[in-house]
Amino acid sequence: MSDNIVPLFGDPHHDTQLLLPWYACGRLDEADKMRVEEHLETCEECQVELRLERRLAAEVAALPGAAIAEAPAAAPSEGRARTPLWRAAAPWTGWAAAAALAIVILLPSSPPPAPTYHTLSAAPPAGNLVVIFRPEITEQTMRGILRASDAHLVGGPNEADAYVLQAPPSRLKAVLANLRARHGVVLAEPVGSP
Amino acid sequence: MLGKRAAAGGTSDSSARKGARDDVELVGRIVHGDRRAFEDLYRAYQPRLGRFLLSILRRANLVEEVLNDTMLVVWANSDRYNGQSKVSTWIFAIAYRKALKALRRADEPLEDHDAEKRPSLEAGPEQMLGRSQVREVLVRAIGELSPDHRAVVDLTYFHEFGYREIAELMDCPVDTVKTRMFHARRHLRRKLAGELADWL
Numbered sequence: 001m002s003d004n005i006v007p008l009f010g011d012p013h014h015d016t017q018l019l020l021p022w023y024a025c026g027r028l029d030e031a032d033k034m035r036v037e038e039h040l041e042t043c044e045e046c047q048v049e050l051r052l053e054r055r056l057a058a059e060v061a062a063l064p065g066a067a068i069a070e071a072p073a074a075a076p077s078e079g080r081a082r083t084p085l086w087r088a089a090a091p092w093t094g095w096a097a098a099a100a101l102a103i104v105i106l107l108p109s110s111p112p113p114a115p116t117y118h119t120l121s122a123a124p125p126a127g128n129l130v131v132i133f134r135p136e137i138t139e140q141t142m143r144g145i146l147r148a149s150d151a152h153l154v155g156g157p158n159e160a161d162a163y164v165l166q167a168p169p170s171r172l173k174a175v176l177a178n179l180r181a182r183h184g185v186v187l188a189e190p191v192g193s194p
Numbered sequence: 195m196l197g198k199r200a201a202a203g204g205t206s207d208s209s210a211r212k213g214a215r216d217d218v219e220l221v222g223r224i225v226h227g228d229r230r231a232f233e234d235l236y237r238a239y240q241p242r243l244g245r246f247l248l249s250i251l252r253r254a255n256l257v258e259e260v261l262n263d264t265m266l267v268v269w270a271n272s273d274r275y276n277g278q279s280k281v282s283t284w285i286f287a288i289a290y291r292k293a294l295k296a297l298r299r300a301d302e303p304l305e306d307h308d309a310e311k312r313p314s315l316e317a318g319p320e321q322m323l324g325r326s327q328v329r330e331v332l333v334r335a336i337g338e339l340s341p342d343h344r345a346v347v348d349l350t351y352f353h354e355f356g357y358r359e360i361a362e363l364m365d366c367p368v369d370t371v372k373t374r375m376f377h378a379r380r381h382l383r384r385k386l387a388g389e390l391a392d393w394l
Contacts, residue, residue, distance in 0.1 A: 018376055056386075063336075069254050
């Protein structure tokens with residue numbers, strides 16, 4: 001479908017036709033609105049167009065999110081290929097981004113959104129902290145960090161290559177401090193606390 | 195900008211303005227690393243962004259990734275929000291750019307030049323469609339639009355953005371937005387030809 005610009009030439013009828021969607025949903029500024037209403041008073045064709053426009057807008061807006069995704073069929077499991085953590089060139093922009101990532105990953109999905117799609121992963125596995133390792137570290141280094149941390153792996157990696165760990169609740173602060181002190185750890189955050 | 199939430203919740207213009215002020219306040223707190231503010235902003239935008247991204251991407255498996263990428267940018271670059279546009283316009287613009295990149299990665303065509311020629315379910319002038327068929331025809335017809343046209347349709351009909359806001363977030367002239375909407379409406383109505391008489 002082309003984006004060829006429809007010529008306007010200051011034609012009130014044509015201008016009105018172009019602006020009707022935003023007039024119908026009350027999103028025109030006063031000047032545009034006055035121009036459209038002035039033309040609508042005398043143009044039966046545009047009055048009909050407005051009725052159709054309102055109905056079309058309502059029908060489209062009422063389509064559930066799941067319906068929008070129905071067609072055309074896409075191959076399953078496409079998108080960014082999963083790369084093992086220690087080989088990934090993750091585009092880290094520093095601690096702030098990593099922290100945001102962890103928040104995004106771990107936000108519980110309640111209250112649940114109305115649409116049938118959901119953007120947060122399923123409920124995170126039981127655990128009390130999340131860790132993101134530096135992408136360049138080896139698997140051996142990662143194992144060493146885990147063994148020394150007094151925490152064990154209970155989930156991950158997820159879409160953002162974050163891992164969920166379980167540490168003894170009484171030692172959670174110490175475990176977090178230990179992990180944060182490691183060069184190979186980008187982020188270590190408790191789960192569920194602000 | 196509250197979109198159909200307003201219809202569902204009876205939200206007024208004044209509460210929409212309050213929502214916009216709240217958004218600005220949240221971004222101001224995020225600049226200082228306030229994680230709770232980020233969570234609040236995330237929760238406020240997740241349903242709307244999800245719907246918008248789904249309308250462009252049409253693949254639920256890509257929506258989550260792009261939405262999270264979008265919110266990461268919001269977190270990492272919150273200090274770049276200059277207050278000249280609404281927070282919603284700023285965030286949707288990030289989401290739109292991320293969605294186009296995701297489509298390119300997935301080798302999804304950004305324009306559908308064959309849409310006009312493709313046979314479809316549309317009814318003839320004398321044929322009335324049932325309720326579910328109307329939805330089916332609409333879904334098919336929207337799917338035949340390019341991602342850019344789908345974005346304009348969704349931003350206008352569902353999210354109730356003005357055409358100037360849409361031009362800003364899509365980084366294109368306002369006349370391009372009007373024209374995209376004009377062509378998209380024409381396409382949808384052509385597919386619904388038999389139903390239109392009943393709508394009057």
